[in-house]
Amino acid sequence: MTEPQFEEFLSKSIKNFGDEYIELDEDLYEPHEFSPEFERKMEKLFRPKKHIRFPLFRTRRRRIASVVTAVVVLSSAAAMSVGAVKSRLFGFKMKKAPTHTVVSFENDGTSSEGFDKVYEITELPEGFELVDRSQDFDKIATEYRNNDKYIKFEQWEKKYYNVNDDTEYKNIEDTIVNGYEGYILNEKSEGIIVTWASEKYVFKIYSNIDMSELYHVISLIE
Amino acid sequence: MLKSRRLTNSDRRELEVIFEENKDILFNIARKILGEDHLAEDAVHETILSAAEHLDKLRGLECIQIRKYLIIVVRNTSFRMYNKRKREVVSDGIPSAAVDISDLVLDIEDKDAQERVYRHIESLDLKYSDVLKLKYYYDFKDREIAKTLGISLENVKIRLVRGKAKIKELLEEDAHDRTTV
Numbered sequence: 001m002t003e004p005q006f007e008e009f010l011s012k013s014i015k016n017f018g019d020e021y022i023e024l025d026e027d028l029y030e031p032h033e034f035s036p037e038f039e040r041k042m043e044k045l046f047r048p049k050k051h052i053r054f055p056l057f058r059t060r061r062r063r064i065a066s067v068v069t070a071v072v073v074l075s076s077a078a079a080m081s082v083g084a085v086k087s088r089l090f091g092f093k094m095k096k097a098p099t100h101t102v103v104s105f106e107n108d109g110t111s112s113e114g115f116d117k118v119y120e121i122t123e124l125p126e127g128f129e130l131v132d133r134s135q136d137f138d139k140i141a142t143e144y145r146n147n148d149k150y151i152k153f154e155q156w157e158k159k160y161y162n163v164n165d166d167t168e169y170k171n172i173e174d175t176i177v178n179g180y181e182g183y184i185l186n187e188k189s190e191g192i193i194v195t196w197a198s199e200k201y202v203f204k205i206y207s208n209i210d211m212s213e214l215y216h217v218i219s220l221i222e
Numbered sequence: 223m224l225k226s227r228r229l230t231n232s233d234r235r236e237l238e239v240i241f242e243e244n245k246d247i248l249f250n251i252a253r254k255i256l257g258e259d260h261l262a263e264d265a266v267h268e269t270i271l272s273a274a275e276h277l278d279k280l281r282g283l284e285c286i287q288i289r290k291y292l293i294i295v296v297r298n299t300s301f302r303m304y305n306k307r308k309r310e311v312v313s314d315g316i317p318s319a320a321v322d323i324s325d326l327v328l329d330i331e332d333k334d335a336q337e338r339v340y341r342h343i344e345s346l347d348l349k350y351s352d353v354l355k356l357k358y359y360y361d362f363k364d365r366e367i368a369k370t371l372g373i374s375l376e377n378v379k380i381r382l383v384r385g386k387a388k389i390k391e392l393l394e395e396d397a398h399d400r401t402t403v
Contacts, residue, residue: 006326045274046238
């Protein structure tokens with residue numbers, strides 16, 4: 001018997017006979033009154049998010065404005081000397097665990113309640129369309145798709161940002177994004193996550209498009 | 223898709239149903255291992271987060287299979303938390319060599335043989351049967367098993383090799399018993 005045959009045999013054995021009922025001790029069914037803290041955590045996990053759907057930037061005026069903005073952003077960057085492009089550090093707090101890294105921020109008083117300004121991707125690569133948008137007290141998330149390609153953009157209230165980034169098989173690389181300190185998680189087979197923080201917000205973009213194309217998209221966020 | 227999977231509202235509803243149907247069992251299993259309510263609640267929370275991450279794989283499964291999956295996760299999560307508290311280093315040691323199964327003769331479609339193998343899998347130490355079930359029933363990749371059980375990829379591979387080696391041993395014992403009867 002070969003290894004693949006043995007694996008197929010194991011799979012068939014478990015799939016054909018693994019559906020049987022499991023008998024658990026009676027005491028495992030005993031109801032438990034969960035703590036209020038736990039109930040709150042679960043309630044937050046299950047709470048439906050408010051979804052807002054709107055047509056993508058289709059008007060000519062917005063398109064022209066986007067192009068103008070892109071030109072302005074790119075030319076300003078080009079005009080700056082390397083020494084002048086300094087990152088502004090807004091205190092990423094990273095706690096490494098074996099399988100992930102917990103990223104959050106010290107409350108430095110710069111974060112206000114609610115979103116004073118909503119940032120958007122002003123120009124998308126060809127073929128991408130908005131498929132979902134949701135807003136909650138802590139973040140605004142927007143997702144665009146072009147078949148199997150995706151771009152997800154999140155704007156977080158800094159004080160609520162507390163995310164477990166999967167860093168088990170990839171490293172955190174420091175980067176500068178639009179003049180702000182950030183980091184990249186890159187996994188060739190799955191995609192890229194770029195995270196950066198301004199004075200008030202944390203921005204996170206997930207995508208499986210080409211890195212240079214993604215950076216172009218990021219430079220046009222406003 | 224990358225981790226930090228964003229849940230849709232429909233995912234959240236499905237997850238809530240899964241939680242409501244299993245919460246007491248999960249809590250009681252975790253409580254037996256960890257001995258403290260708040261730690262057991264943490265283990266249940268982690269288990270539901272793991273279910274959220276693998277919701278696509280759980281979708282369409284029978285309730286009993288979802289429950290079995292959750293039990294595997296909560297048990298392993300609880301043991302991991304317990305060991306962490308005890309500051310024990312849990313390791314399966316150096317990698318084992320691949321199992322030589324070239325001399326095994328089995329008819330893949332033989333239902334009796336399949337049932338025998340399933341009983342053997344059930345009789346294994348949980349650390350081996352859990353990885354075999356996640357791999358061959360739930361079709362998890364090794365990396366997904368590692369993440370679900372909170373162990374290294376290397377340990378998953380070791381457990382798979384050792385689990386298969388033990389199944390082979392048991393099958394050889396079966397064959398020996400049949401020839402001596």
